[in-house]
Amino acid sequence: xxxxxxxxxxxxxxxxxxxxxxxxxxxxxxxxxxxxxxxxxxxxxxxxxxxxxxxxxxxxxxxxxxxxxxxxxxxxxxxxxxxxxxxxxxxxxxxxxxxxxxxxxxxxxxxxxxxxxxxxxxxxxxxxxxxxxxxxxxxxxxxxxxxxxxxxxxxxxxxxxxxxxxxxxxxxxxxxxxxxxxxxxxxxxxxxxxxx
Amino acid sequence: xxxxxxxxxxxxxxxxxxxxxxxxxxxxxxxxxxxxxxxxxxxxxxxxxxxxxxxxxxxxxxxxxxxxxxxxxxxxxxxxxxxxxxxxxxxxxxxxxxxxxxxxxxxxxxxxxxxxxxxxxxxxxxxxxxxxxxxxxxxxxxxxxxxxxxxxxxxxxxxxxxxxxxxxxxxxxxxxxxxxxxxxxxxxxxxxxxxxxxxxxxxxxxxxxxxxxxxxxxxxxxxxxxxxxxxxxxxxxxxxxxxxxxxxxxxxxxxxxxxxxxxxxxxxxxxxxxxxxxxxxxxxxxxxxxxxxxxxxxxxxxxxxxxxxxxxxxxxxxxxxxxxxxxxxxxxxxxxxxxxxxxxxxxxxxxxxxxxxxxxxxxxxxxxxxxxxxxxxxxxxxxxxxxxxxxxxxxxxxxxxxxxxxxxxxxxxxxxxxxxxxxxxxxxxxxxxxxxxxxxxxxxxxxxxxxxxxxxxxxxxxxxxxxxxxxxxxxxxx
Numbered sequence: 001x002x003x004x005x006x007x008x009x010x011x012x013x014x015x016x017x018x019x020x021x022x023x024x025x026x027x028x029x030x031x032x033x034x035x036x037x038x039x040x041x042x043x044x045x046x047x048x049x050x051x052x053x054x055x056x057x058x059x060x061x062x063x064x065x066x067x068x069x070x071x072x073x074x075x076x077x078x079x080x081x082x083x084x085x086x087x088x089x090x091x092x093x094x095x096x097x098x099x100x101x102x103x104x105x106x107x108x109x110x111x112x113x114x115x116x117x118x119x120x121x122x123x124x125x126x127x128x129x130x131x132x133x134x135x136x137x138x139x140x141x142x143x144x145x146x147x148x149x150x151x152x153x154x155x156x157x158x159x160x161x162x163x164x165x166x167x168x169x170x171x172x173x174x175x176x177x178x179x180x181x182x183x184x185x186x187x188x189x190x191x192x193x194x195x196x
Numbered sequence: 197x198x199x200x201x202x203x204x205x206x207x208x209x210x211x212x213x214x215x216x217x218x219x220x221x222x223x224x225x226x227x228x229x230x231x232x233x234x235x236x237x238x239x240x241x242x243x244x245x246x247x248x249x250x251x252x253x254x255x256x257x258x259x260x261x262x263x264x265x266x267x268x269x270x271x272x273x274x275x276x277x278x279x280x281x282x283x284x285x286x287x288x289x290x291x292x293x294x295x296x297x298x299x300x301x302x303x304x305x306x307x308x309x310x311x312x313x314x315x316x317x318x319x320x321x322x323x324x325x326x327x328x329x330x331x332x333x334x335x336x337x338x339x340x341x342x343x344x345x346x347x348x349x350x351x352x353x354x355x356x357x358x359x360x361x362x363x364x365x366x367x368x369x370x371x372x373x374x375x376x377x378x379x380x381x382x383x384x385x386x387x388x389x390x391x392x393x394x395x396x397x398x399x400x401x402x403x404x405x406x407x408x409x410x411x412x413x414x415x416x417x418x419x420x421x422x423x424x425x426x427x428x429x430x431x432x433x434x435x436x437x438x439x440x441x442x443x444x445x446x447x448x449x450x451x452x453x454x455x456x457x458x459x460x461x462x463x464x465x466x467x468x469x470x471x472x473x474x475x476x477x478x479x480x481x482x483x484x485x486x487x488x489x490x491x492x493x494x495x496x497x498x499x500x501x502x503x504x505x506x507x508x509x510x511x512x513x514x515x516x517x518x519x520x521x522x523x524x525x526x527x528x529x530x531x532x533x534x535x536x537x538x539x540x541x542x543x544x545x546x547x548x549x550x551x552x553x554x555x556x557x558x559x560x561x562x563x564x565x566x567x568x569x570x571x572x573x574x575x576x577x578x579x580x581x582x583x584x585x586x587x588x589x590x591x592x593x594x595x596x597x598x599x600x601x602x603x604x605x606x607x608x609x610x611x612x613x614x615x616x617x618x619x620x621x622x623x624x625x626x627x628x629x630x631x632x633x634x635x636x637x638x639x640x641x642x643x644x645x646x647x648x649x650x651x652x653x654x655x656x657x658x659x660x661x662x663x664x665x666x667x668x669x670x671x672x673x674x
Contacts, residue, residue: 053348079199093471115367116504118365118418118421119362120356120417121417122415122417124337124339125333125336127355135353137470137504145473146472147470150353175348
């Protein structure tokens, strides 16, 4: 019986166990219009990547704790000093100094507004979210950039006030652990596993 | 606020004049079950040789270095595919390099070839691009394309690139389209135009005779963008030959191809639209600051630049490119253009980025009839016909080849060979396509200067390729 590939880090090295790929036989591709002559083959492949969040790990681990982390350049010699970035940027794009990690959860709860949005009826393979997916781009007071995420409840509109919700139960540890609902939504209506 | 230093704003300079001598392309299609990629590349190089009355072997004997544009290794499941093609073209042991800048890969590939010749490293360089997008099902293809978004922050949100453009479409429609239905119809008109022009192009695989209502009633992919607003997913190859003056004259002697002066400039911007910070609008030669002093009053929300409504990379590619080539007003100085119409909305956005209309007024390029071969309102020639190939919506988007296809197309106008190449009955038959009974000659009469915009992601990389008849230059730069 196979098990999902699992990874942990020990002594700064990846340690892996389980199955990282699954063998499936290739199949011939034949031409139905020409006596089923051979045209090619399928090449099935099921792989598991090992991906480091690096300096962004604090952002992703904080989501399931109900916190939205951002960064700010505090270099006194940088023209961009004081600029707050969401999406989280590890380094300042001007001076390339290490940004300070800040908690902007309250700022998001109080000032998040939909900058633009779209409703996605088709998605690519491997999408976990149910369709239609309501992409929203969110602006915050005092933040230089505009975060892309998704709305879990209601219909989006430009200028709508929204608040963050976090997947605190069974988190995926991906950006999908962060979602948004219209301001004033009661906690009882949130999707399973999510909380404010 | 993004600011640029004087050094960063230096106008690029080439050490010598550079010429486009010939170009070629394969048939484009959604799938080629019966052809390997190398066969498509050989088709393209063979046509490039034929257009200057040479055999492929004769043309190859002039090539000194080769630049290959191939974006998505994971589509074709072949790393170092450039080496495979280089070998199959019989160009070993010449120096070669692969170029990858997403949807702008074709334009970037020409950029590299032009720089090689301009520097004197090579007298003749091959720029060849291709893409193999038929080796996975379409939904997996959409997933693979979405990997060109940020994989931790954006890709998981739907795994479909149309979504990343749809948020821009929504914002643009609200701010500059003033939420008018007429703006949405203008977007649809672009899809009708491009699929209609593709009907006259034997290389194209997205030709359709449709109406605005057909577009507006097509299935929603990511609202407000519908299926017929979106570009094709294609397979095919295209190439061009870049030379110095002496080699260009030699290769084109007694042929129908006149060597064309070529300039390429490039710009870039964040992979994630989320990371765009506000800045002042960099002005093109045909603009003044006064043009935008009340932009936010005329279009509330429109003063956040580039925001989600403009492509800074396209603006900078032309900011550099126009000054390199002496273009002071693209509407006056250019005769034909090919733009990267990945989606109808990005076509409109680009009209503004490249200075065909001021920011906020892009729709007028369509509504005035300027963008047509023949202006539907006047019956006269369009002022600056765009995407007569059918573009990415009607002709193809075989990513690594796309920017080179665009240059092939504009060059055929400058060579006055558009009808010969696109109207050839034998070509239609060899592609197993039926030439329409109402086939129309789309040659832009007297075309002397042209532009192609090659564009990646949601504006991460953009190149502007400018071609000119050497007897109709706007400035003597070298």
